[in-house]
Amino acid sequence: MNLQVATQRWLRYEHGGETAFGTLDGDTIDRFDGDMFGRPTPTGDVIALADVTLLPPTQPTKMIGLWNNFAALGAKLNLSVPPEPLYFIKGSNAFIAGGETIRKPPFYDGRVLFEAELGIVIGKRCTGIDEAEASDYIFGYTCVNDVTAFDVLNADASFAQWTRAKSFDTFGVFGPVIATGLDPDTLTIRGILDGEERQNYPASDMLMKPARLVAAISRDMTLLPGDVIACGTSIGAGKMKPGSTIEIAIDGIGTLRNRFE
Numbered sequence: 086m087n088l089q090v091a092t093q094r095w096l097r098y099e100h101g102g103e104t105a106f107g108t109l110d111g112d113t114i115d116r117f118d119g120d121m122f123g124r125p126t127p128t129g130d131v132i133a134l135a136d137v138t139l140l141p142p143t144q145p146t147k148m149i150g151l152w153n154n155f156a157a158l159g160a161k162l163n164l165s166v167p168p169e170p171l172y173f174i175k176g177s178n179a180f181i182a183g184g185e186t187i188r189k190p191p192f193y194d195g196r197v198l199f200e201a202e203l204g205i206v207i208g209k210r211c212t213g214i215d216e217a218e219a220s221d222y223i224f225g226y227t228c229v230n231d232v233t234a235f236d237v238l239n240a241d242a243s244f245a246q247w248t249r250a251k252s253f254d255t256f257g258v259f260g261p262v263i264a265t266g267l268d269p270d271t272l273t274i275r276g277i278l279d280g281e282e283r284q285n286y287p288a289s290d291m292l293m294k295p296a297r298l299v300a301a302i303s304r305d306m307t308l309l310p311g312d313v314i315a316c317g318t319s320i321g322a323g324k325m326k327p328g329s330t331i332e333i334a335i336d337g338i339g340t341l342r343n344r345f346e
Contacts (some may be wrong), residue, residue: 094262094339095121095225097144098137109134109262122208122224122310141182142227142263143206143311148175149302150202150231150251154317156290161320170293170301173247175231179257187232187255187345189327195236197325197345200318201276201284201333204229205295206263211308219296222308225265226272228333228341229315230258235324259313264338269295276321277332284321291316 094109106125107116114132117125121143152171153164181187189197208224237250251257269288276284293301298314308314325331325345333341 093225093265095265096142096260096262097121097140098132099140100132100137104140107132139182139184139261141180142260143313145177145180145312146309147177148180148204148229148257148259148313148315149173150175150315151293151298151317152247154292154298155286155319156292157286158319159292166292170298172302173251175257176248176252177257178254179252181255181258181343183258183261183341183343185255185258185343187230187258187325187331187343189346190234190253193234193237193253195234198233198235198322199276199278199283199325199331199333199345200229200231200233200322201274202229202231202315202318203227203269203272203274203288203335204259205269205299205314205316207299207308207310207312207314209310211299211303214300214303216296216300219299219303222299222303223295224310225263226267226269226335226338227259227263227313228261228274228335228338229313230276230331230333230341230343231315231318232256232258232325258333258341258343259315260341261339267337272335272337274319275332275334277334278323278325279329283323284319286319286321288316290319 097106107114116128116130204227206224211222272288
């Protein structure tokens with residue numbers, strides 16, 4: 086049985102030279118000790134959000150990103166509905182938090198794209214499970230900006246370079262928190278570039294829902310606590326120019342905000 090509290094929003098942060106975690110309550114953080122995914126223990130300490138540096142809310146061993154998982158985008162691109170998840174993996178070197186800078190690789194002069202996405206955060210070791218039990222393995226949900234060096238992707242006609250195009254340093258942006266107890270079908274994902282809304286789409290348009298994704302991917306590889314599955318994106322993902330600010334906003338989770346240089 087899932088006993089998570091809907092209002093809990095978990096985060097990791099640095100304060101006074103120490104790394105810690107806790108739950109966000111307005112403009113303050115209630116600090117916990119132990120394991121976020123095990124039995125976290127409240128310490129009674131309260132820290133002002135303004136006094137900390139946010140970190141990625143988990144330390145994933147991997148981020149799995151979905152392709153062709155939203156009906157509207159699939160229809161626009163004239164794609165068939167896939168019978169199983171189509172995905173790539175982002176390297177752990179890419180992960181950054183909200184507030185950090187997304188940086189174009191110095192040798193690359195091509196297009197860099199943002200993609201506003203909902204992220205599933207795994208809460209316990211997960212191998213070969215059934216869809217009916219998958220919700221027990223989902224800790225919560227986060228905002229993801231799946232950044233892509235688009236011109237790298239198909240630069241070689243013999244081999245689509247998904248991992249390379251998606252795994253440059255700073256290209257795996259997620260946070261600012263993990264929200265527990267949410268119904269993903271009620272969520273709306275927005276991408277906002279320099280104050281202009283570019284993406285606004287419902288998670289309910291997902292072809293493969295979170296439980297199905299977790300179950301199917303767990304049959305391919307073991308998922309570990311803190312791992313993130315980025316559910317894919319819909320219409321409106323686009324190019325970022327150096328100096329721009331990109332925000333991924335999901336009500337109930339928060340706003341992931343980064344500058345691109």
